[in-house]
Amino acid sequence: NAGVTQTPKFQVLKTGQSMTLQCAQDMNHNSMYWYRQDPGMGLRLIYYSASEGTTDKGEVPNGYNVSRLNKREFSLRLESAAPSQTSVYFCASSGAGGYNEQFFGPGTRLTVL
Amino acid sequence: SQQGEEDPQALSIQEGENATMNCSYKTSINNLQWYRQNSGRGLVHLILIRSNEREKHSGRLRVTLDTSKKSSSLLITASRAADTASYFCATDNYGQNFVFGPGTRLSVLP
Numbered sequence: 001n002a003g004v005t006q007t008p009k010f011q012v013l014k015t016g017q018s019m020t021l022q023c024a025q026d027m028n029h030n031s032m033y034w035y036r037q038d039p040g041m042g043l044r045l046i047y048y049s050a051s052e053g054t055t056d057k058g059e060v061p062n063g064y065n066v067s068r069l070n071k072r073e074f075s076l077r078l079e080s081a082a083p084s085q086t087s088v089y090f091c092a093s094s095g096a097g098g099y100n101e102q103f104f105g106p107g108t109r110l111t112v113l
Numbered sequence: 114s115q116q117g118e119e120d121p122q123a124l125s126i127q128e129g130e131n132a133t134m135n136c137s138y139k140t141s142i143n144n145l146q147w148y149r150q151n152s153g154r155g156l157v158h159l160i161l162i163r164s165n166e167r168e169k170h171s172g173r174l175r176v177t178l179d180t181s182k183k184s185s186s187l188l189i190t191a192s193r194a195a196d197t198a199s200y201f202c203a204t205d206n207y208g209q210n211f212v213f214g215p216g217t218r219l220s221v222l223p
Binding site for chain 2: 004033035040041042043044045059090092099101102103104105106107
């Protein structure tokens with residue numbers, strides 16, 4: 001039981017390049033989330049998916065797109081990376097209902113030059 | 114904008130002492146959760162307290178919730194060096210998303 005997995009662990013991009021961050025969970029959770037964490041800022045929600053086939057914007061969605069490929073997988077795409085997107089990205093998942101904890105992946109450390 | 118705000122931003126104590134950190138929030142919540150993050154790792158869930166609960170315990174952790182003051186506190190008793198981490202509160206605002214505060218960095222010195 002791997003929980004939440006993310007790939008890659010580290011990535012360096014040049015400004016303007018694109019990439020997709022992958023996330024998968026094996027806990028049969030309905031909800032999945034993408035966060036970014038900047039120093040001293042805590043976690044900020046980029047996008048979330050309450051169930052397969054649905055996605056919604058969070059606090060900081062600009063510059064990102066997401067795909068809920070199936071119940072297990074939720075990817076985050078940067079179409080044209082900018083230095084302001086240098087951050088650590090975390091994927092999380094949780095069960096349905098209002099009293100569920102979130103389970104986090106190990107994170108992807110992204111640097112945009 | 115951040116819903117939860119932890120206080121203090123950083124806390125340094127000796128092993129065996131108790132550590133208390135606080136969280137304030139702005140709007141009505143369904144529940145409030147505390148998470149721990151070790152350096153370079155993902156967040157790990159510690160405890161959840163519902164809006165109709167006032168206190169909850171889990172091992173050496175005690176969480177209180179005061180909805181009239183829109184605040185919560187996390188107490189770690191008899192701290193250990195392994196408790197060194199950042200601690201975040203997260204509020205569930207009756208929706209599908211959570212809002213995290215900026216965290217409290219706890220250092221437990223041997």
